[in-house]
Amino acid sequence: MTENGAYSFLTARGLCKAYGGKASKRAMAVAGVDFDIGERAFTTLLGPSGCGKTTILRLIAGFEHPSAGELRLEGVSLAGVPPERRPVNTVFQSYALFPHLSVADNVAFSLKLRRSEGDIARKVAGALAAVHMAEYADRFPHELSGGQQQRVAVARAMIAEPRLLLLDEPLSALDRKMRLHLQGELKDLQRRLGIAFVYVTHDQEEAFALSDFIFVMNKGRIVQTGRPEDIYARPVNTFVADFIGGGVMVPAEVRQCAGASAWIATPLGLYEAPASPALNAASQAALVLRPEALLSCAASDAGAFAAVVSSVVFRGDRFTIGAEVGDLSLRFNSEVLLDVGARISLRLDPRKTFVTAVGD
Amino acid sequence: MRLLPTKPFSRASLAAPVAALIGLGAVVPMAMFLVISVYSVDFDSYTLQPNFTMASWREVWTHASYWILIGKTLNNGLLAVVMTAIVGYPLALALSRLPKSAKGAALVILLTPLYTGEIVRVYAWRLVLGQDGLVNALLMFAHVISEPLRFLLFSPFATHLALFYDDLPFMALALWVAVERVDSRLIEAARDLGCRPTTAFRLVILPLTGPGLAAGTFMVFALAGGEALAPNLLGGTTGATPMTMIDNLFGTAFDWPTASALALTLLLVLLFAAFLLSGLALVLSGGLRPLRRSFA
Numbered sequence: 236m237t238e239n240g241a242y243s244f245l246t247a248r249g250l251c252k253a254y255g256g257k258a259s260k261r262a263m264a265v266a267g268v269d270f271d272i273g274e275r276a277f278t279t280l281l282g283p284s285g286c287g288k289t290t291i292l293r294l295i296a297g298f299e300h301p302s303a304g305e306l307r308l309e310g311v312s313l314a315g316v317p318p319e320r321r322p323v324n325t326v327f328q329s330y331a332l333f334p335h336l337s338v339a340d341n342v343a344f345s346l347k348l349r350r351s352e353g354d355i356a357r358k359v360a361g362a363l364a365a366v367h368m369a370e371y372a373d374r375f376p377h378e379l380s381g382g383q384q385q386r387v388a389v390a391r392a393m394i395a396e397p398r399l400l401l402l403d404e405p406l407s408a409l410d411r412k413m414r415l416h417l418q419g420e421l422k423d424l425q426r427r428l429g430i431a432f433v434y435v436t437h438d439q440e441e442a443f444a445l446s447d448f449i450f451v452m453n454k455g456r457i458v459q460t461g462r463p464e465d466i467y468a469r470p471v472n473t474f475v476a477d478f479i480g481g482g483v484m485v486p487a488e489v490r491q492c493a494g495a496s497a498w499i500a501t502p503l504g505l506y507e508a509p510a511s512p513a514l515n516a517a518s519q520a521a522l523v524l525r526p527e528a529l530l531s532c533a534a535s536d537a538g539a540f541a542a543v544v545s546s547v548v549f550r551g552d553r554f555t556i557g558a559e560v561g562d563l564s565l566r567f568n569s570e571v572l573l574d575v576g577a578r579i580s581l582r583l584d585p586r587k588t589f590v591t592a593v594g595d
Numbered sequence: 596m597r598l599l600p601t602k603p604f605s606r607a608s609l610a611a612p613v614a615a616l617i618g619l620g621a622v623v624p625m626a627m628f629l630v631i632s633v634y635s636v637d638f639d640s641y642t643l644q645p646n647f648t649m650a651s652w653r654e655v656w657t658h659a660s661y662w663i664l665i666g667k668t669l670n671n672g673l674l675a676v677v678m679t680a681i682v683g684y685p686l687a688l689a690l691s692r693l694p695k696s697a698k699g700a701a702l703v704i705l706l707t708p709l710y711t712g713e714i715v716r717v718y719a720w721r722l723v724l725g726q727d728g729l730v731n732a733l734l735m736f737a738h739v740i741s742e743p744l745r746f747l748l749f750s751p752f753a754t755h756l757a758l759f760y761d762d763l764p765f766m767a768l769a770l771w772v773a774v775e776r777v778d779s780r781l782i783e784a785a786r787d788l789g790c791r792p793t794t795a796f797r798l799v800i801l802p803l804t805g806p807g808l809a810a811g812t813f814m815v816f817a818l819a820g821g822e823a824l825a826p827n828l829l830g831g832t833t834g835a836t837p838m839t840m841i842d843n844l845f846g847t848a849f850d851w852p853t854a855s856a857l858a859l860t861l862l863l864v865l866l867f868a869a870f871l872l873s874g875l876a877l878v879l880s881g882g883l884r885p886l887r888r889s890f891a
Binding site for chain 2: 296297298317319320323325326327329332333334335344345348349391392395447
């Protein structure tokens with residue numbers, strides 16, 4: 236069973252992947268990972284480059300073999316099952332379209348291999364229509380833009396009717412506008428197909444926009460799993476907090492823990508704030524201070540502290556203001572333009588902060 | 596104001612030295628052979644007579660014995676191409692998957708046989724394939740055979756084996772370069788979409804390396820078809836080639852016109868066959884489309 240109570244479709248237990256020959260020099264790309272993925276869920280592996288997320292995808296696809304541990308699909312071990320016999324298809328980072336085949340032939344590739352019954356041409360036309368590429372059937376991959384190639388890659392993978400679609404940073408090579416557009420299409424497609432998507436990205440915005448579940452990874456391990464909003468609101472440590480939402484990690488000393496909140500002493504004052512339940516008075520802790528938790532206020536307000544504006548970035552609907560408080564560099568959003576060097580007063584809204592463990 | 600210096604010469608002019616060399620070393624002699632081929636020989640004074648006659652061309656084109664020899668070289672070339680391609684593909688695939696650090700060493704090992712020199716290799720084959728040679732000795736020792744195999748040396752078998760061995764590096768090199776350029780993710784994509792490894796080879800690697808196969812075919816066919824030494828010294832009575840005939844005509848017989856006509860005929864036939872075979876390799880591998888694309 237997965238955390239949300241759904242039937243576990245894909246299960247990993249103690250999954251490890253080490254590269255390199257000599258034991259002393261071996262690098263653990265995946266260092267003992269457990270997870271459960273639901274049958275219809277959009278799950279994202281999120282982490283910085285080199286965290287092992289792509290390796291996990293390759294283990295699921297069957298391109299790599301685990302050094303230890305195992306993967307089970309619907310309870311059946313995938314050990315020794317070659318890629319071609321897994322009900323899994325992949326959308327590659329660079330799309331990996333066959334350059335010698337037309338768009339239609341690329342998409343028809345798996346159907347022709349299986350000599351599947353029914354009208355291949357009709358199915359191909361349907362798959363191309365689903366990704367809005369119907370009129371490009373006779374083109375060759377090099378004649379398409381990145382976004383178009385990406386759509387063909389998705390059509391080629393999904394026409395094989397996989398139970399699980401793996402997507403390896405499929406949007407990373409595209410410009411921002413195309414990326415946002417295709418995010419919407421992918422999410423829509425996943426809902427319509429009703430199959431599990433496992434998506435790899437290093438872009439937290441993308442992960443938030445798409446995912447039902449996120450696995451945050453670092454150094455070959457899964458650091459935190461959960462719904463996007465839970466991970467954003469309650470990061471288990473400063474690595475996750477920093478990677479997910481940015482913001483500033485303010486050193487904090489835990490004075491008293493009270494269930495879901497804690498009293499902490501920080502350079503900005505004494506606060507009661509939501510806190511990780513794993514914390515205790517001896518913990519190395521930090522207050523996660525994101526822009527939305529900081530408010531400009533009058534110097535006389537309760538809890539106000541003095542700050543100096545150090546930078547101003549125009550964001551269209553708002554300004555992002557950088558402010559120095561002692562040796563802390565904070566950021567907050569402002570609707571009004573402030574001058575660099577201006578002396579202002581700020582206060583923080585403890586309900587929008589979170590106290591978490593220092594660590595990775 | 597010009598910021599960039601004017602181009603001192605065009606890119607194409609870089610090819611001029613090679614063009615001059617080819618002109619001097621190949622085109623001019625060929626033209627001379629063409630002229631000599633329509634001369635006649637005065638066998639009393641052993642001098643060439645510059646009077647126009649098609650006699651030597653008629654001689655070459657109407658006598659089956661020349662064409663049997665030409666057919667033999669075509670057969671030598673064709674067999675060498677097929678065998679080197681069959682062995683060369685797995686070899687090229689294996690080489691392409693070596694770690695980068697090992698590739699330099701692999702290249703040296705692949706090319707080392709070429710440094711031994713042809714005569715040395717020919718006599719080495721005699722040691723290996725002869726009646727008392729290594730292969731026979733081993734098979735006798737293992738009681739696989741009771742008397743030496745005679746077809747091993749001074750036979751078509753020996754000729755084809757030597758040609759295959761001599762020319763394998765060229766085919767393997769051409770295929771290696773081609774295989775290196777195939778993105779490994781394309782092979783993974785093929786597997787992902789349901790190909791067994793052999794199907795992935797046929798549907799993805801073969802078409803994408805078709806131009807390499809065609810280049811290797813062209814080289815190996817020319818090398819094996821033009822080879823005289825190995826067939827002569829290893830093929831026994833079966834090892835005669837047009838080269839030996841040309842050698843005899845030029846040297847012993849002083850029949851330069853016939854030798855020239857035969858040499859030019861052989862050149863034309865070999866070239867035509869090499870183009871045909873390379874084209875066939877390109878079409879059969881499915882590599883025609885990728886090639887067109889790369890020039891598009």
